[in-house]
Amino acid sequence: MKTKLFHLLVLLLISNLSLFAQDKEISLIPRPSKMIVMDGKLSLDQNFPLYYTEEFAAVIDLLYEIPSLKINNNELVKKIRKQHQLGVRLFKAQDRDKIDPNGYSLEIDDSGILLKAHQASGMISGIYTLVQLNLLEGPHALSHIQIQDKPRFGYRGLHMDVSRHFVPLSFIKKYIDLMALYKLNNFHWHLTDAAGWRLEIKKYPELTSKAAWRSHTLWKEWWNNGRQYVEQGNPNAYGGYYTQEQAREIVNYASKRGINIIPEIEFPGHSEEVLAVYPELSCTGKPYTQGEFCLGNEDSYQFMRNVLDEVVNIFPSSYIHIGGDEADKKHWKSCPKCQELMKKEGLKTEEELQSYAIKKIGEHLHTKGRKMIGWDEILQGGLPPGSTVMSWRGEDGGIKAATAGQDVIMTPGAYLYFDSYQSDPRTQPEAIGGYLPIEKVYSYNPVPAKLPEDKKKHILGAQANLWAEYIPTYQHLEYMAFPRILALAEMVWTEQADRKWEDFNKRLQQHYKILQEKDVNYYRPSFSVSSKVNFDSLAFKNTVSLSSEQYTPYIRYTVDGTEPKSSSTLYNLPIELSKSAVIKAASFLDSTRVSSVETVELDVHKAIGKDVIYKTKWEGYPAQGAKTLTNGIKGTLTYSDGQWQGFTKGFDAIVDFERREEIKSVAVNFMQIPGPGVYFPGEFKVLVSDNGKNYREIGTIKNQVGTKDPTLKFQKFEIKLEKPIMTRFVQVVASNPMKGYLFADEIVIY
Template sequence: MNTKLLICLAFIFCFPLVVSAQQTNIDIIPRPTKSLLQEGQLSLAAPLNLYYVAEFSEVKDLILNIQGIQIGEQELVKKLKKQHSNGIRLFKAMDFDHIPEAGYLLEIDGSGVLIKAHNPSGMISGVQSLLQLTLLNKGQHLPFARIEDSPRFPYRGLHLDVSRNFMPFTFLKKYIDLMALYKFNHFHWHLTDGAGWRLEIKKYPELTQKAAWRTHSTWKDWWNNGRQYVDQGSPNASGGYYTQEQARELVAYAAKRGIQIIPEIEMPAHSEEVLAVYPELSCTGKPYTQGELCLGNEGTYTFLKNVLDEVMTIFPSTYIHIGGDEADKSHWKTCPKCQALKQKEGLKSEEELQSYAVRQMDKYLQSKGRKLIGWDEILQGGLSEGATVMSWRGEKGGIEAANAGHDVIMTPGGYLYFDTYQTDPRTQPEALGGFVPLEKVYSYDPIPEDIAEDKRKHILGAQANVWTEYMNTYQHVEYMAFPRALALSEVVWTSPENKSWKDFKKRLQSHYPVLQKLEVNYYRPSYNVISTVAYDSLQAKNTVTFASEQFVPNIKYTIDGSDPNASSTTYNLPIELAKTATVKAASFLDSTRVSPIETVELDMHKAIGKEVIYNRPWEGYPAQGKSTLTNGTKGGLSYQDGQWQGFINNFDVTVDFERREEIASVALRFMQVPGPGVYFPGEFKVQVSDNGKTYRDLGTVINQVGTTDPALKFQVFTVKPNKPVMARYIRIKATNPMKGYLFADEIVIY
């Protein structure tokens, strides 16, 4: 036989076939620092040998679990030889590779797969990119590619609250797997809260015999019906807990995937479940009377230290989270023990009393070689040097802490609370409130401009929080967390100059099939049409923009008030109109309408640009200041969008036309979403005047909508007299009987 033919056959049988006919995909999320797609593909039809150095002995097991990759021989490499230049190789990075300390290099070519890194965490990231490529290419082949990559931040976190609604242990492993796939490296496990204690503590068995079990299966039902705990085994007992063995198993499972689990043991507040079974640790000495531990009671510190001792034997994490948020300090003010401690330590306030307690726990954790981390309320009253802050009430706490030299993890609710609505709340299961769509998550930058340049190193990264008050099942958790978690993964991994919303959205299309394959109940992109209206005061015209969450939307619209159909005008460019009009739009799939009709009322009304006199000022939500209510722009789905102005007291403003005008109708739109305390007014009244002193009633509207329905609602309150009247001043009043927030967006006067 021909010698050259023998060599050729030997090559074919020894190494996988290189194929090029199939389509390749390198749409990795988060986006790598550098990625180069090259000509050719590596077939996965034949087994690949696996070679690894000792440092990556644990990591190589992850390769064995990748479906689609068949492993032949496995070899621990002590000295590189010729045969080690083929197959899958997990090798130590060298100086000449120029790989960042936390980064990796991934090369796929005709010789197989080469991954280089300095340490296991970098190698794990490389392996997860390989896993993504396998999933993206359906386990049939791998594209020839070279990927150089490293993270922007050392802390890349996801949180999960298992107190409000207990989650199955098997789901926690799935959650960890998904985190690892998208290169998160910290899992913040919220184990205790008033709704249930979820970790076995052997010294205090009642924490899991009773404090882990409640009368109702869902948090909302329990919250609204007495908030009682029951013994395990009782007919109505609902809840659960994780044994220490399970927790250790999850810690090891996560560590193998490069993820550190940070346990959270709430203190001194959110401790109703503790005080129900150990009431002697409360200020009153009675169960069900408060949620805060008694800080003047030495037994409190003994209890907490004993609990933390067991927690630290389970969790080797650098950080131990102690909560520290939302403490009602009223009991401390009247408690003899708390006041005695306050006097003894020379503390001036209850904030300083809480700070004293936090410092005691911080000292204890530091004595055990650990670090304390807590929500930004731990800044109140002063913070010890080694403590780290999670900034959740916006960015202010994080900015303050970083500028003071404390390490910070950013978790602002306006961007990273995944218990908020991610699309039109009127179409979604009940959530806490708020509005954080995918694009808003992606837009977040964890380093605010207000942090001094030399202090920015204290921003360790960011984390999304998944509070489960309204998530009764793990499927609902998945629905709320994904794909928003993918957007966050790119925020914390990819440098800002490499980020692109347009490119991310394109790559995301490749990950929907991946999430389907992994049986993730992710939120599907909506066909609903989203409208944006911008008013140009100089040209007196409105520009209407339509979009949807679809990657390539097919939107039809009309401007005459009729419902759009398949033959209506296709939306391609923004619509400009200099007149009052009703614009309607909807999404179509082929010739079938697949979304509700979005209606946009364009009002070129008399009040646009007129001065508004605030007889009662706005509070908390200034929107566009004094121009908000007559700027020609209406608010959207969220009261945080900068167009809804917030009022805690009664609403009372006056519009000055500067001269007498004919007034035919006066209207104002309000929002209602009871969850966060936003309500319609009770009464809407309009008065007119010629001199700004003496007013006459134009009309009154009484609200007929109740407050029990948690859904988001909008209502236009309109006063229209039997015939037009002449007036210069229009005074608009609205009562606030619920004592929550009134949110108003645009006064419309014709």
């Protein structure tokens, strides 16, 4: 009886220790598959012997880059013996270890550090987990820990556009170091585009003596002022290029860190820089007339074959990216050579001509033992076997490719274009548009729900892209990339079921210290207050949630329209109001306000729920369809939030009250952000009618805001009447002189 009781007590003790160990946590990103933190610390204030099996001879140098880890000697182990059980050990995994083929295990205890993996890529991942532990826990000791880990996806990618703005080799190495730290393993190097050719090609020296240099520093200035290229040495020359030796240096540097370099050489479009110096490859034969190769000219294909032959000798990547996107086909339609080729090959459309050209390049790469990869436009007309698609225009291209049995890397712009604004655009440097906060990045699941189960294997992973039109320096590039890269890293490494935003955000707080130590110019979380309003149309009640990017925000607010002070109500629960009101809120540190005031206008107005008759229909952005303009819900900072309705032919809508109602004001909010072509209306007019046929105007406003300022703006266009009037139909008309998009969120009538 005593023996049974003793065993029971031991089991309970072990169970409690196990539970206690699992309660401890170290804030690793990405989150490992399994991790147990135990009592005890391994002191790093000592020298360790290093033992490794031959599979990992090429990676041991990474351990010497950990400044806190002191290794006094190393030994290649042919057979693991008793004397190899202490110190730092990099050993090949055995079947009994039950380690995933692409994963690793890490154990830290009083015996030292034991890392196991089946192959070098897994061991490198384990080493960078060790690097992170060291950065998180300080230089003197590491917690006793057991980790068993594996990646969700084999492809974990990050892109850099050096065509628009050249960056130095030293920064690319820093970028690669940070990728490795967070287990990203494919660096997509966008080397050519209209703004500059960036790779030495010995057969075509003018690509780097002229096509690599442009007349203006800022891309926007160059784009709007002639788009000229100049010779290297010209006083105004802006640009640069990487020699083949430098490119090989980057390839080797990345390879040691488990990262594959995928070069992108654009074809057949985005090639203005090539055709400026080799105009005989264009349809017109003249420089500065087009950006697409002449596809009826065999010399175009020979040029690409010659270029790619040099590229594949530099880059060992199985993937070579050829772009293939956004080609303007108008020159092909009028080019005798292109039309003759189409007739000869039985090609009916210019899309089929482009597909023919892409297939020829893909076949050439195939003869070199490489796979072609391109943006989802390369799907048009079919692909050569073994090609891979990057789906950027949403997920449809990826779903189509995967369903057809093609491998896919998901990179949809709405979730993974890091050139989009990451916070309130009104507070940020000019960007190309869009709104992509880190939480939205983290929310993305690269495997589309509607993809058939047997086709999901074709989703190789995901990649984030950094296009540099509005990113003129590498410091700015860091600002746009971090900390969003950390959300990407966990999204592509950690299983979907193990990912939770709240948990990630908590761990993220510990990584700001790492980014500071690595001298990364990351985006700092804002104190600005954001609001989210949910309107209950049945109860006619608004529920307002307030937040900021701070992990533990201190927000104070008022509901009477007055400015918030240190004595104002502290926000801790959503605010519920059944009447129109103006909420004002701001962040505080102690008693000091540290943000601008967020103003939330709650309109419980007469038009809510009423039918809307569209004289001009929305285009491209339906939002909530016919219910959008009277659903009681305002739009947020982005026109893709499902509440802003988009119009290109002007705005003309009628609210039908079904009976005569008294009205005294009519208002609509519009948005302006010139970059993507979103503008305020030129004129805003309100008309009323009792019968729906005969309308009379009750007020007009002319827009006074110009379009030169690139920042995001919102404006309420409102007609206020001196005296209330009775009417049944209210017509709102807004002109569109800029021929871009008008975005409206709600017709507010009192």
